[in-house]
Amino acid sequence: MLKIENLHVSYGNVEALHGIELEVNEGEIVTILGANGAGKSTTLLTISGLLKPTKGSIFFGDIEISKLDAHEIVKLGIAQVPEGRRVFSTLTVQENLNLGAFTVEDEKTIKKNLEWIFSLFPRLEERKEQLAGTLSGGEQQMLAIARGLMANPKILLLDEPSLGLAPILVKSIFATIKEINQSGVTVLLVEQNAKAALKLAHRGYVMEVGNIVLADNSENLLTNPAVRKAYLGG
Incomplete structure (x- = not known):
């Protein structure tokens, strides 16, 4: 479904990605692991069209x-949920969701997606007239994911969905991601909670300073000594 070939991305004179190769098959959850500054978010931003590569291809x-603009990429079926939630704090929950659907022209699809999202996140339906900025951190993360789903994506890019959340909320968010995937949405997940991500994902990639240094199925990565030492606490 998604294939990255020899991708190079730079910020000014500093190269952040050094020719990475990555692919995601339809129906999978694939996770990208790595420390801060490894290039994980840069990878997602480049897939979304918010950054442009200096070399390489994304199919x-x-x-x-x-070479497409971000809004064209969304229309094709790729939606990103950014790190830090980035909800529109002065708009209501419903208005945030409406903005997520701005590329979807079929009203029936929008209505169907909204009903599905409220079944995934009943708390959002309860708070649909509430300003997004007054929601708790967990509720804002729900809203950010829901807003991405309103674009009716074939593949959802999730950047650190568990960041800053209490453990019980992390468990809930990951359960919801699994449910989203089982409904037919492919997921590419960037996550520092390596153990939770690998338990959820089918396959994973490990990034270090702009390079992919390891790629394997999740079971093998969970038992890999180098991965355990670096990301799983021994």
Whole structure:
């Protein structure tokens, strides 16, 4: 479904990605692990069209998307949930969700997606007239994911969805991601909670300073001594 070939991305004169290769098959949850500054968020931002590569290609199916604008990429079926939630704090929950659907022209699809999202996140339906900025951190994360789903994506890019959340909320968010995947949405997940991510994902990639240094199925990564030492606490 998604294939990255020899991807190089720079911030000014500093190269952040040094020719990475990555692929995501339809129906999978794939996770990218790595320390801060490894290039995980840069990878997602480049897939989304918010950053442009200096070299290399990104294919969504058979369409080369690395030169497309971000809104064109969303229309193809790729939506990103950014790190730090980034909800529109002065708009209501419902208005945030409406903005998520701005590329979807079919009203029936929008209505169907909204009903599905409220079944996933009943708390959001309860608070749909509430300003997003007054929600708790966990509720804002729910809203950020829900807003991404309103774009009716084929693949959802999630950047650190558990960041700053209490352990009980982390468990809930990961259970919801699994449910989203089981409904037919492919997921590419960037996450520092390596253990939770690998238990959820089918496969994983490990990034270090702009390079992918390891790629394997989740079971093997969970038992890999180097991964255990670096990301799983021994």
